Amino acid sequence: EDQVTQSPEALRLQEGESSSLNCSYTVSGLRGLFWYRQDPGKGPEFLFTLYSAGEEKEKERLKATLTKKESFLHITAPKPEDSATYLCALSGGYNKLIFGAGTRLAVHP
Amino acid sequence: NAGVTQTPKFRVLKTGQSMTLLCAQDMNHEYMYWYRQDPGMGLRLIHYSVGEGTTAKGEVPDGYNVSRLKKQNFLLGLESAAPSQTSVYFCASSYHPPDRGGNEQFFGPGTRLTVL
Numbered sequence: 362e363d364q365v366t367q368s369p370e371a372l373r374l375q376e377g378e379s380s381s382l383n384c385s386y387t388v389s390g391l392r393g394l395f396w397y398r399q400d401p402g403k404g405p406e407f408l409f410t411l412y413s414a415g416e417e418k419e420k421e422r423l424k425a426t427l428t429k430k431e432s433f434l435h436i437t438a439p440k441p442e443d444s445a446t447y448l449c450a451l452s453g454g455y456n457k458l459i460f461g462a463g464t465r466l467a468v469h470p
Numbered sequence: 471n472a473g474v475t476q477t478p479k480f481r482v483l484k485t486g487q488s489m490t491l492l493c494a495q496d497m498n499h500e501y502m503y504w505y506r507q508d509p510g511m512g513l514r515l516i517h518y519s520v521g522e523g524t525t526a527k528g529e530v531p532d533g534y535n536v537s538r539l540k541k542q543n544f545l546l547g548l549e550s551a552a553p554s555q556t557s558v559y560f561c562a563s564s565y566h567p568p569d570r571g572g573n574e575q576f577f578g579p580g581t582r583l584t585v586l
Contacts, residue, residue, distance in 0.1 A: 365512075393573065402579075402580075404580055407574040407575065410573065410574070450513075452573070456501065456567045457518070457528060460513040460514070461512050463512060
């Protein structure tokens with residue numbers, strides 16, 4: 362069964378303190394690994410799609426990486442505006458995305 | 471360009487009542503999805519559509535029905551609401567399916583539903 366597990370559930374950082382969020386997955390055939398950002402009271406907002414092990418993508422202070430078993434979202438020198446819930450999702454085909462429960466990130470000044 | 475819009479934003483129902491949630495997108499997307507989001511469980515797919523006039527079951531379809539009569543609209547119906555359907559409902563759309571390039575899903579702002 363396709364599965365996504367995110368850790369930690371919650372993370373508190375000081376402004377400028379770099380860290381990483383983890384997304385572990387099991388899938389019979391990976392068709393894409395997605396990262397979304399969700400602010401309180403809003404819908405998820407797309408960040409990245411990764412397709413194969415070794416692939417990396419960057420956007421501002423965020424960098425997503427992918428191995429055969431997990432993906433990491435690295436946050437470099439975070440700012441308070443990076444506070445949000447970060448969602449990982451995978452596509453194993455059949456027009457469906459399977460989402461993890463998310464990591465709630467709080468960045469304090 | 472409004473993107474994906476959902477109505478209503480909030481709703482309180484009594485057990486057994488019915489309602490319809492409306493999703494509209496103005497991006498000419500073929501694929502549309504309805505998810506529910508519950509604390510600690512992430513987003514779960516209820517139903518989806520691969521084009522006008524088509525619908526298909528997702529992970530948790532029981533108690534819900536959908537219709538896609540027009541390409542830009544995707545309706546989610548609850549015929550007899552139950553407290554277990556208390557959740558936040560999100561609609562999303564995409565140009566391609568999740569396993570193809572250009573497959574970013576655009577989400578609406580959500581509908582918070584409480585069933586008493």
